[in-house]
Structure formats: structure tokens, C-alpha cells
Amino acid sequence: MTDQVDHQVTIDDLAELMKRTAGVSVDPLILEEESGSGWDTFGLDSLGLLGIVAELEKRHGMGLPEQMERCKTPADFLAVVNGVLMKGA
Amino acid sequence: MNRRVAVTGVGVVAPGGIGISQFWDLLSNGRTATRRISLFDPVGLRSQIAAECDFDPAAHGLDHETTERCDRYIQFALVAATEAVRDAGLDLQRTDPWRMGASLGSAVGGTTRLEHDYVLVSANGARWDVDHQRAEPSLHRAFTPSTLASAVAEEFGVHGPVQTVSTGCTSGLDAVGYAYHAIAEGRADVCLAGASDSPISPITMACFDAIKATSPNNDDAAHASRPFDARRDGFVMGEGAAVLVLEELGHARARGAEVYCEIAGYATFGNAYHMTGLTKEGLEMSQAIDGALGQARLNGTDIDYVNAHGSGTKQNDRHETAAVKRSLGDHAYAIPMSSIKSMVGHSLGAIGSIEVAACVLALSHQVVPPTANYETPDPECDLDYVPRVARERKLRHVLSVGSGFGGFQSAVVLRGPEGRRQ
Amino acid sequence: MSRQRPRRAVVTGLGVVTPHGIGTDVFWKTVKEGGSSLAPVGKEGCDHLPLRIAGEVRDFDADALIEGTFLVQTDRFTHFAMAATQLALDDAGFGRADIDSPYSVGVFTAAGSGGGEFGQRELQKLWGQGPRHVGPYQSIAWFYAASTGQISIRNGFKGPCGVVAGDEAGGLDALAHAAHAVRRGTDAVVVGATEAPLAPYSIVCQLGYPELSRNDDPQRAYRPFTTAACGFVPAEGGAMLVVEEERAARERGADPRATLAGHAATFTGASRWADSRSGLARAISTALTEADCRPEDVDIVFADALGVPEADEAEALALTDALGPHARRVPVTAPKTGMGRAYCAAPVLDVATAVLAMEHGTIPPTPNVFDICHHVDLVVGRARAAELRTALVLSRGLMGFNSALVLRQGSVPPPERRSASV
Numbered sequence: 067m068t069d070q071v072d073h074q075v076t077i078d079d080l081a082e083l084m085k086r087t088a089g090v091s092v093d094p095l096i097l098e099e100e101s102g103s104g105w106d107t108f109g110l111d112s113l114g115l116l117g118i119v120a121e122l123e124k125r126h127g128m129g130l131p132e133q134m135e136r137c138k139t140p141a142d143f144l145a146v147v148n149g150v151l152m153k154g155a
Numbered sequence: 156m157n158r159r160v161a162v163t164g165v166g167v168v169a170p171g172g173i174g175i176s177q178f179w180d181l182l183s184n185g186r187t188a189t190r191r192i193s194l195f196d197p198v199g200l201r202s203q204i205a206a207e208c209d210f211d212p213a214a215h216g217l218d219h220e221t222t223e224r225c226d227r228y229i230q231f232a233l234v235a236a237t238e239a240v241r242d243a244g245l246d247l248q249r250t251d252p253w254r255m256g257a258s259l260g261s262a263v264g265g266t267t268r269l270e271h272d273y274v275l276v277s278a279n280g281a282r283w284d285v286d287h288q289r290a291e292p293s294l295h296r297a298f299t300p301s302t303l304a305s306a307v308a309e310e311f312g313v314h315g316p317v318q319t320v321s322t323g324c325t326s327g328l329d330a331v332g333y334a335y336h337a338i339a340e341g342r343a344d345v346c347l348a349g350a351s352d353s354p355i356s357p358i359t360m361a362c363f364d365a366i367k368a369t370s371p372n373n374d375d376a377a378h379a380s381r382p383f384d385a386r387r388d389g390f391v392m393g394e395g396a397a398v399l400v401l402e403e404l405g406h407a408r409a410r411g412a413e414v415y416c417e418i419a420g421y422a423t424f425g426n427a428y429h430m431t432g433l434t435k436e437g438l439e440m441s442q443a444i445d446g447a448l449g450q451a452r453l454n455g456t457d458i459d460y461v462n463a464h465g466s467g468t469k470q471n472d473r474h475e476t477a478a479v480k481r482s483l484g485d486h487a488y489a490i491p492m493s494s495i496k497s498m499v500g501h502s503l504g505a506i507g508s509i510e511v512a513a514c515v516l517a518l519s520h521q522v523v524p525p526t527a528n529y530e531t532p533d534p535e536c537d538l539d540y541v542p543r544v545a546r547e548r549k550l551r552h553v554l555s556v557g558s559g560f561g562g563f564q565s566a567v568v569l570r571g572p573e574g575r576r577q
Numbered sequence: 578m579s580r581q582r583p584r585r586a587v588v589t590g591l592g593v594v595t596p597h598g599i600g601t602d603v604f605w606k607t608v609k610e611g612g613s614s615l616a617p618v619g620k621e622g623c624d625h626l627p628l629r630i631a632g633e634v635r636d637f638d639a640d641a642l643i644e645g646t647f648l649v650q651t652d653r654f655t656h657f658a659m660a661a662t663q664l665a666l667d668d669a670g671f672g673r674a675d676i677d678s679p680y681s682v683g684v685f686t687a688a689g690s691g692g693g694e695f696g697q698r699e700l701q702k703l704w705g706q707g708p709r710h711v712g713p714y715q716s717i718a719w720f721y722a723a724s725t726g727q728i729s730i731r732n733g734f735k736g737p738c739g740v741v742a743g744d745e746a747g748g749l750d751a752l753a754h755a756a757h758a759v760r761r762g763t764d765a766v767v768v769g770a771t772e773a774p775l776a777p778y779s780i781v782c783q784l785g786y787p788e789l790s791r792n793d794d795p796q797r798a799y800r801p802f803t804t805a806a807c808g809f810v811p812a813e814g815g816a817m818l819v820v821e822e823e824r825a826a827r828e829r830g831a832d833p834r835a836t837l838a839g840h841a842a843t844f845t846g847a848s849r850w851a852d853s854r855s856g857l858a859r860a861i862s863t864a865l866t867e868a869d870c871r872p873e874d875v876d877i878v879f880a881d882a883l884g885v886p887e888a889d890e891a892e893a894l895a896l897t898d899a900l901g902p903h904a905r906r907v908p909v910t911a912p913k914t915g916m917g918r919a920y921c922a923a924p925v926l927d928v929a930t931a932v933l934a935m936e937h938g939t940i941p942p943t944p945n946v947f948d949i950c951h952h953v954d955l956v957v958g959r960a961r962a963a964e965l966r967t968a969l970v971l972s973r974g975l976m977g978f979n980s981a982l983v984l985r986q987g988s989v990p991p992p993e994r995r996s997a998s999v
Binding site: 199200201253257261262263264266269270272273274276277279280281282283284285287290292293294295296297298299300301302304305308309313314315316317318319320321322323329333336340342357358360361362363364365366368422423424425426427428429430431439442559560561562563 | 621622623624625626627650679680683684688689690691696697699700701702703704705706707708709711712713715716717719720721722723725726727729730732733734735736737738739740741742743744747750754757777778779780781782783784785786841842843844845846847856859920974975976977978
């Protein structure tokens with residue numbers, strides 16, 4: 067599958083990953099609305115973020131840049147990861 | 156009751172140096188023992204380097220039965236304890252076994268052995284319902300780290316209070332601290348105090364990979380552990396053990412023992428912040444330093460050398476620098492502070508005791524071991540880290556600090572023979 | 578360091594998570610009735626293993642008790658510890674408003690088996706799929722310090738934090754550490770132990786213990802002090818206690834429920850049960866001395882009750898050695914025969930039971946035991962009413978540790994009134 071649409075990480079995907087890998091429950095609508103806020107607004111810590119990056123790396127079968135872990139907000143994170151996935155696709 | 160506690164014997168098994176003379180030779184010459192992992196094939200790991208012990212149990216008097224029964228980390232402890240008891244000139248026949256204790260630390264205990272047998276019983280991770288018939292007969296000894304203290308106590312006929320301490324990466328400092336309390340408060344007269352870990356195994360390397368705590372500098376293993384340097388990129392795994400003979404001062408004098416120094420104070424606190432994260436301010440470590448100084452009835456300005464935790468992670472070295480400055484004030488700038496992890500790596504629970512052993516030897520030689528590989532200053536780490544070369548210095552009071560996963564912050568103060576305040 | 582009055586450590590809250598149920602109400606009800614919760618092992622992946630009977634915690638709803646972020650990053654043994662801590666704090670009425678300084682509240686746990694289920698899962702990922710599949714929480718979930726760290730973080734407790742990794746006796750040693758911390762100046766310590774050693778690989782590890790019962794009948798698998806004794810049954814669960822300095826407790830309006838009056842620990846070698854007689858006797862005598870109690874002051878003994886004939890005999894003889902003629906009169910009980918032994922947590926549950934027994938004036942019986950073959954007054958069948966002012970709790974660890982703890986009801990000073998010397 068090389069369809070680019072499949073390679074995008076959506077807000078819903080992110081909310082699901084936050085729940086499953088870090089135990090953080092957040093409504094995707096709220097996550098979208100406050101996607102410019104820091105991770106700590108949602109209760110996600112640095113280890114949780116590392117877990118999400120690792121999960122995405124496995125899912126997409128590729129390494130993601132170290133800068134992923136330094137993204138301060140969900141909006142930043144999605145912009146970077148989707149940029150990388152777009153190029154890699 | 157507050158009795159004085161003397162160090163009368165030291166034993167060390169460290170990467171690049173087994174026995175205190177080899178260990179001190181490595182430290183005082185600033186050599187590093189970090190290299191590509193040889194204990195297993197590290198291909199596929201992010202960090203493929205470690206400080207390993209070239210350890211031949213037979214050469215250190217361990218027979219086949221002992222090596223079969225005891226995991227590598229326990230073998231290290233037995234060898235270190237044997238050296239310490241001999242160094243102390245302790246005649247076990249003339250020591251009341253009920254007044255002798257043992258306090259041994261380990262962060263991960265028998266996990267290397269647990270992993271080894273796990274691979275057998277799970278058919279390489281294929282099954283959850285593991286096959287017990289493929290397990291080795293002494294596997295249960297790796298199940299709990301109490302085996303460590305038990306094995307050491309058994310070897311030396313100890314009948315007093317015995318415990319394994321497992322506070323992650325402060326285990327080694329805390330094991331010394333608990334033994335110090337036991338003697339100071341009258342529960343024992345002599346105590347074997349130390350720690351051991353042999354964590355260089357796939358699962359432990361992989362779990363630190365997962366949080367990027369270890370250095371990925373696989374191409375330059377010898378210079379990969381760079382505490383306080385601006386280019387530091389994580390700690391380098393290590394292994395080893397150190398054991399001290401601690402003794403009530405009067406007990407030591409009565410038998411004519413040579414006293415290296417005293418354990419003068421110890422304190423530990425939790426940071427209640429994060430299992431792996433550290434604050435920039437270092438308040439809780441500072442609290443531990445203040446507590447240990449208070450117990451020793453010293454001021455921060457009395458300290459002549461700080462043996463740092465100095466793991467070489469970005470956050471640790473910054474945190475620790477802040478904590479030391481908070482407790483010692485401007486005096487922090489006037490004294491040396493170094494990290495031997497630059498040379499022997501970070502052996503998790505063991506390193507605290509190895510560092511206390513280094514402090515004992517530093518007091519004995521009146522020499523401060525350096526921070527190897529330190530070249531590029533970091534504005535957030537602005538103390539005197541003793542770059543690359545050991546330094547002669549008059550030492551009376553030495554502080555050793557540690558910090559571990561779980562938020563543990565510990566500090567031990569040692570007082571040299573000339574360090575008694577009048 | 579002279580103080581006007583010695584600082585005494587008192588118990589003000591209990592939290593239990595056990596095979597009998599969650600919380601002291603349901604726990605005490607079953608214990609008092611001599612109920613047994615031993616049953617065939619029901620965990621996934623264990624059907625084929627030769628351990629048939631265990632004490633499992635069956636109605637523990639972790640999701641309802643612990644926040645999701647803590648759940649994913651911790652093992653079952655830490656889930657138990659966090660839940661038991663909350664129950665203990667609630668029981669003590671101890672809230673954030675009661676804390677003068679975060680440094681005045683410490684956390685101390687004993688741990689024997691660590692995060693075995695979590696660890697097995699991650700080992701399976703590593704060996705079945707590769708190192709990149711190991712998650713970020715393996716580094717903080719498997720090790721023995723996980724519970725102390727997480728309790729400290731979840732509750733903001735920054736006081737002295739510690740972990741002893743011992744087997745059964747380690748649970749009493751943890752309580753002693755808490756008492757010592759209180760005597761040194763800490764106002765409160767949350768202390769105890771929880772274990773979750775029933776994952777498949779953890780069970781495989783324990784199969785090497787010669788003392789483990791392989792009997793498949795819940796009523797017959799764990800019968801100490803009888804001719805049918807065939808070893809012990811392992812269990813999961815445990816207890817956390819709130820221990821406070823007596824005056825600090827009173828100042829916030831809490832009533833001391835029991836005093837940790839004396840403790841001592843000795844070591845006599847792994848699986849050398851006949852030798853544990855002298856070690857246990859010595860521990861009992863030393864603990865009574867510290868508590869300023871005479872043998873005849875002991876109103877109830879909570880036995881270690883290993884269920885190995887040689888060990889049971891050694892325990893009965895140790896009581897005679899230490900208590901003299903009173904050993905034949907003093908009631909002895911072992912409610913753990915209805916729950917199994919949750920390693921470090923077993924004696925902590927005994928301490929919790931002792932506090933409840935003293936409050937209710939009721940000695941709970943020893944389930945599944947009737948035909949006693951030793952000279953001890955073992956309470957069997959039904960509970961016995963008695964005025965209980967002083968309880969002695971005994972514990973021995975599989976690796977050779979012996980511990981004794983003396984509890985006094987409320988904060989009443991011991992019978993012959995001099996203040997305790999330590």
C-alpha cells in the first residue's frame with residue numbers, strides 16, 4: 067500500500083495511541099480543539115511520547131527523526147510526523 | 156545512641172580493574188573501560204556499548220559449584236567482599252557473628268539470568284505458557300535479589316541483620332547508608348556493605364534504548380561516557396561490585412584495625428516528581444545533601460570533593476550541578492567534582508558503592524579522580540569537573556551523591572582521618 | 578541528640594489487597610471466621626504447571642482504583658501497592674492537609690518478585706519480535722523499586738524513600754525501617770509490601786524452591802504444624818500501613834492504633850531450617866528487649882508457619898527458647914494458611930491482622946489446620962476472644978532471613994514502664 071492517505075496520522079489516531087500506549091484518555095474533539103496546548107495539558111509525559119513515537123515507527127516500518135520527541139504540542143507532532151510520512155511514502 | 160562508623164576494608168570488581176589497586180590505577184590515570192558489548196551480540200540495539208568486567212571467577216577463587224549456583228552479579232559481590240574482609244584484616248573467628256550484618260544493594264538483581272532461562276522456557280519468546288521443564292535447577296535463586304545478601308552473608312558466617320537493598324540506581328549508596336544506620340544506632344558492630352549488578356543483557360539494554368537514556372555513540376565507545384560535557388548523549392551501561400567493611404569505631408580500634416575513614420552522614424529523599432525525569436532545580440537532591448551534612452555536623456563549606464552521580468544524561472548532570480550549588484553555595488565553585496562513570500560506566504545499583512569505594516581511595520591517596528572525556532563546557536554545568544587528569548589535593552571531607560529511577564536522591568558524607576573537626 | 582521523650586512509631590491506617598478481598602472490613606470478616614481463599618491457579622498460561630494451588634486476588638478492579646496513566650506504566654504488584662496505599666491513607670484519615678512539609682512523609686516497601694507479569698510480556702516482545710518492540714515502561718515497571726517510586730509520585734511524598742528486596746522477613750524489616758525513620762525525625766511513613774508472583778514465568782522460577790507445596794487440594798496444600806505439612810502455598814496481594822510519629826498523629830487528631838515497639842533481624846542460611854531456631858529465638862529476644870517487654874507480656878504470636886516439618890519444629894522450639902514456660906501458654910495463630918504466603922507481603926498482612934485482632938479482642942484461627950504435632954497452643958477451628966495488648970509477629974525468608982516484630986496495642990507504654998532505649 068502506497069496510498070498517501072493511509073500514511074497520515076489523524077487526530078483520532080493520536081487520541082487512540084495516547085490511550086493505548088500511555089493510558090491517557092482524551093476526547094479527539096478536545097484534542098483537536100486544544101492541539102496547540104502542551105502535552106502536559108492532556109497528562110502525557112516524556113515516556114508516553116517516546117512510546118507513541120516507537121509505536122508509529124513500528125506501524126509504518128520506518129525510523130522517525132529525534133525531533134519527534136521534542137515536539138511540544140499535538141499540532142506540532144502531527145505536522146512533523148505527517149511531513150515525514152508524506153516524504154517517505 | 157550515635158556511634159561512629161569506620162571504613163576498615165574495601166573490595167572492588169569494576170570494569171578495567173578487579174581489586175582495589177587495579178581499580179585505583181584505572182581511575183587515577185583517567186583510563187576508560189567502555190567498549191563494544193562482548194557479553195552478547197548487540198546488533199539491533201541503539202546502544203551497543205558498555206563497560207564490561209573481564210572477570211574470570213576461577214582466577215578469583217570461586218569454585219565450579221559456586222559459579223553454577225550464583226549469578227554473575229553475586230560472583231562479583233563475593234569476590235569484592237572477600238577482598239574487603241581481607242583488606243580489613245577482619246578475623247571472622249574472633250568477630251561475634253550475631254553482631255555482624257550485611258547490607259547489599261542491587262537494582263536489577265538476577266535479571267540477566269532470568270532472561271537467559273526465559274529464552275529457554277519460552278522457546279525464544281514464542282509462548283506465554285512457558286515450559287518449566289526447560290528451566291535450570293537453580294533458577295529460583297535468580298527470582299529474588301534477596302539471594303545476593305544471603306549469599307554474601309552465608310559466605311562469611313554472618314548471623315546479624317542482613318538485607319538486600321533495591322532502590323534502583325541509588326541502591327549502592329543506600330546499602331552503605333542502611334549499614335551506617337545499623338551500626339550508628341547499635342543494631343550491629345560490623346557490616347559488609349556494598350552493591351552489585353551485572354545488567355549487560357538484551358532486556359536491560361533494550362529497555363534503556365526504549366527511553367533513549369543510553370549513549371548511541373557506538374563508533375567511539377572509549378569516549379562515549381561524557382558526563383558534564385556539552386556533547387554528552389546518555390549514560391554507558393556498566394557492571395561490577397564494591398563492598399566495604401563498616402565497623403563501629405571502637406570495635407575497629409580495639410582490634411587494632413587500620414581505619415581508612417568514617418562514614419559521617421547519610422540521607423535519602425524522594426523527588427515525588429517522575430519515575431525517570433529530574434527537575435532543573437535539584438531541590439530534593441539538595442535536601443539529601445543537607446541531611447547528610449547535618450548528620451555529619453558539617454557545613455557545605457567543609458566539603459573538599461564531590462563525587463558526582465554524573466551519569467552523562469542531559470538532565471542528570473544539569474540537575475545535579477544545580478543541587479550541589481544549592482547546598483554548597485559559592486563553595487561549589489572552589490572544589491572539584493568528578494564522575495567516575497566516565498571511566499567505569501553506570502552499573503545501575505552497584506555504582507553507588509563503587510563510587511563510595513572510589514571516595515575512600517581518594518581520601519586515602521589524597522587524589523581526586525578525573526572526569527574522563529570531558530572537553531566541551533556546558534553553560535548549565537559550570538563547576539570544576541576535573542577534566543581528564545587526576546589531581547592531588549588535600550581531602551578531609553568528601554561527598555558522594557546519587558540519583559535513581561523512582562525519584563530516589565541519596566547522599567553520603569565521608570570523613571578522612573584528618574577530617575575530624577576540633 | 579538527647580530528646581525529652583523518645584519518638585515512637587505508631588500505626589494509624591491499614592490498607593489491604595488480599596485473596597480474601599480488598600479493604601480491612603471484608604478481609605477481617607473472612608480472617609476472623611477462619612475462611613480460606615486458596616484455590617486452583619486460574620491465571621492464563623499456568624494450567625500445565627505443577628503448582629496447583631495459590632492465593633489469588635480475584636476481585637481487584639485496577640481500572641476503578643488507579644488512573645490510566647499509572648496503570649499502563651506499572652505491573653500488577655504496583656497496582657496493588659498504589660491501591661493499598663490509598664486505602665491506608667483513607668483509613669488513617671491522612672490527607673494532603675495533614676502534611677507540614679513533603680519531606681516529612683516517606684515511603685518504604687519490601688519487594689521480592691518485582692513486576693514479573695509486566696517483565697514477561699516485555700521479554701516476549703524482545704525475543705519474539707525484536708528490541709524495538711520493548712516499550713518505554715519496562716525500565717520502570719519490572720524493577721523492585723517501582724512501587725515506592727510510584728507511591729511517592731502519586732501522593733507527593735518526598736521523605737525518606739526506600740526498598741528492601743528480601744523474601745518474607747523483608748516485610749517486617751521494611752516496617753522496622755519505617756520505625757527507624759520516624760525515630761530519626763520523619764513524621765509519617767507509608768510502608769508495607771505487595772507481591773504479584775503468579776505470572777507463568779514467575780511461577781516457573783518458584784518451582785525450584787524445595788519448600789513450595791505442589792499439593793492439588795486447597796484444603797491440604799498448606800498445613801503447617803501438622804504431620805501432613807507439605808510446604809507453603811504462594812499468594813499475591815499485600816498490605817500498606819500508615820506509620821506516624823505518635824505526637825504528630827495526635828496533633829492531627831488521629832488515634833494511635835498500635836505501636837511498632839521492637840524489631841530484630843538475624844540470618845541463619847538459606848533452607849537450613851533447623852538453624853533458624855537459634856536465629857528466630859535471638860530475633861524474638863532482641864525485639865522484646867527493644868520493646869521493653871518480658872516474654873510473659875506476649876499475648877499472641879503470629880507464626881511464620883512455613884509448612885515444612887523441619888521449619889515448623891524450629892519455630893516451635895524457638896518460641897520455647899525465647900519465651901520459656903510462657904511459650905506453652907501463649908496462643909499462636911497463622912491466618913496465612915487461608916491466604917497463602919505473598920512473600921514480602923505475608924508478614925505485613927500479619928501485622929495488619931494483629932492490629933485488627935488487638936482492636937477486636939479476637940484471635941483469628943489458623944484455617945485448614947487441626948491436628949497439631951508441636952507443643953504450641955495453635956488457635957484452630959474458631960476465633961478465640963482474648964485481651965491482646967502485645968503481639969509478636971514472626972517471619973522467615975526462604976533465603977535464610979529471620980525477623981521478629983513486637984506490636985503494642987494503641988500507644989500504651991509497655992508494662993514495666995521505663996521508656997524504650999532506642
